[in-house]
Amino acid sequence: MSDSTPTSQGVQFQTVEADYQDQRIDNYLLAQLKGVPKSLVYRILRKGEVRVNKKRVKPEYKLQAGDVVRIPPVRVAAENPLPSANLAQVQALKDLILYEDGLLLVLNKPAGLAVHGGSGLQFGLIESLRALRPEAKHLELVHRLDRDTSGCILIAKRRSALRHLHEQLRNKIMDKYYLALVRGQWQPHVKRVTAPLLKNTLKSGERVVRVDVQGKPSETKFRIVQKYATATLVEASPITGRTHQIRVHTLHAGHPIAGDPKYGDADFDQSLRELGLQRLFLHAHRVSFQHPQTGQTLTIEAPLDEQLQEVLSQLKRV
Structure with a gap:
């Protein structure tokens, strides 16, 4: 267990780096x-x-490179120590x-790994990467993935890159595509779901999260990848970035995602457990x-x- 007792630090003088x-x-x-x-801040x-x-x-003062910032003594929460870089799950x-x-x-990102430590977890993806790349x-993190979701996740190494990538997210220049196996036959005419989501x-x-008129505007585009006798593999592209968005939008369309403990269908999940599915079938398979x-468009795919x-x-194809 890490010691999370708040610690008090003396006056600090920090010289602002160009990145800030x-x-x-x-x-x-x-x-x-x-x-x-x-x-307090x-x-x-x-x-x-x-x-x-x-x-x-x-x-609202904007910092300039070389500025010297005086920070008075304040009590800050002790940070969790980073995991050992030699741990098998970190090396993996x-x-x-x-x-x-x-x-x-x-x-x-593998399924089951949280992006952040906390809530009883000593460390997550970002802490592991900091141990791996001291x-x-x-x-x-540029963005997040649910703990149960696998696939492409972006991590910035410099604040300037983080700022640039966040701007792309805000301006909807970055495209993220997910593969989800859903119950039943997805209807070809359902190409987008725009149900508002309330957390x-x-x-x-x-x-x-549930669909609610009081919720935030939300939009996900869908495309059929492969039809099966009892399920459909769809590609989902979220236009907005709400919590559990794809999972709730597929449910709203009448097609919950396989292996979803929160929004899924028990009978459908049981049939897939018999085929070896032990996790949520949601995977961030491509990011652009x-x-x-350089401004060059990069497209990265995760198998x-x-x-x-x-x-x-x-599964039997149709």
């Missing part, structure tokens, strides 16, 4: 002071306890890297985006794992 050029001081502090409440800014080049600044990630250069990497000081958190802490430095391939091989 034009970042607002409030966002910079929120990233540096992990676990510190937002209200804004209080120390308001009171002038944070100084940039010995001067008081407002929260090396073989799952699909693309890597100085600015980013794309990895074929020289990369700014590794950050609820149960008393247990579990997140459940512009390289942050289905052996379990998913084996299940498909046993």
Whole structure:
């Protein structure tokens, strides 16, 4: 167990690196002071306890390379120690890297691995990668995948790359495609689902999403890849990025995803368990985006794992 007792640190003076050029001081502090409440960050800014080049600044001040930031003593949550880079599950990630250069990497995330530690998990994908790449000081997730979903996930190595890729997500320049095995015969005319989604958190802490007119606008495009006697393999491309979006949109269309413990169909899942399916059949199989430095369009594909391939091989095509 890691010690998560908050620790108090003395006055810090940080020289701003070029990677943080034009970042607002409030966002910079929120990233540096992990676990510190937002209200406290804004209080120390308001009171002038944070100084940039010995001067008081407002929260919207944009940092410049070479600025010296004075951060007063605050109590920060102790970070979980990184896992050992020698752990088998950490080393195994090396073989799952699909693309890597100085600015980013794309990895074929295995099902069952959370992207972040927390909620009883000592470490997740990002902590494992930080242990594996200690020289990369700014590794950050560009986007997320549910713990049970496998496939392409982007990790930025520099803040400039993260900013560029986030901009592509906001402007819908980045395209993500998923393969999902769903119950029954998907109707060819259903090419998109636009049902609004509302997120609820149960008393247990579990997140459940449902279609609701009060929800956020959501859109997913669908294409039939292969029809089977009792199921359809579809390609899903989310236009918006809501929690559990593809899983709830397929359910709304009358075709829940195989192996989905939250939104699935028990009888359908049992029939596929008999074919060896032990996980959610949802896989981020392709991602397409512009390289942050060259502007070149990169398309990266992640193959289905052996379990998913084996299940498909046993289904009867129609």
